[in-house]
Amino acid sequence: MKKVLVAYSSRTGKTETMANYIAEGLRIGGCEVEVKKISAIEDSDSIAGYDGYVFGCPTYHKDMTGGMKQFLFMAQMANLVGKIGGAFGSHTHSGESAPMIYDTMMHVFKMDVTDLGPLNLTEAMVGEQDGVKACQDYGKAIGEKLS
Numbered sequence: 001m002k003k004v005l006v007a008y009s010s011r012t013g014k015t016e017t018m019a020n021y022i023a024e025g026l027r028i029g030g031c032e033v034e035v036k037k038i039s040a041i042e043d044s045d046s047i048a049g050y051d052g053y054v055f056g057c058p059t060y061h062k063d064m065t066g067g068m069k070q071f072l073f074m075a076q077m078a079n080l081v082g083k084i085g086g087a088f089g090s091h092t093h094s095g096e097s098a099p100m101i102y103d104t105m106m107h108v109f110k111m112d113v114t115d116l117g118p119l120n121l122t123e124a125m126v127g128e129q130d131g132v133k134a135c136q137d138y139g140k141a142i143g144e145k146l147s
Helices: 015-027 064-077 097-108 129-146
Strands: 003-008 032-037 052-056 086-093 118-124
Touching: 003 015, 003 129, 015 032, 015 052, 015 064, 015 118, 015 129, 052 064, 052 097, 052 129, 064 097, 086 097, 086 129, 097 118, 118 129
Parallel strands: 003 032, 003 052, 052 086, 086 118
Antiparallel strands: none
């Protein structure tokens, strides 16, 4: 069974909700999943050892949070080259953080990211049926890529 880390930052709980729905999709796809807040991850050794990675962060002021930026520097030390990955985020109006994380995974970490691109939902859509399905489908797609 493939093991996946879903690591996220969340202020209002919307991105956390997305993380949990993505994890459901991964589990449906037969993966073992750990969902963790980035603040609970202490060092790059805690990041290493997974088959896949999905990182999420909300957008604030057209940027990702400072905590996510620090987390990505730490994740780079875990040598994720060639690992399967994806990125997600919630936003109210602009949505830049998920594409930034996705681009970092693809170009800096040299990961094998999902062809779906980043999953980006408005905060209003996160709890709606379409939002739940989008998150679960994103998780399923990453799980299929791991198979």
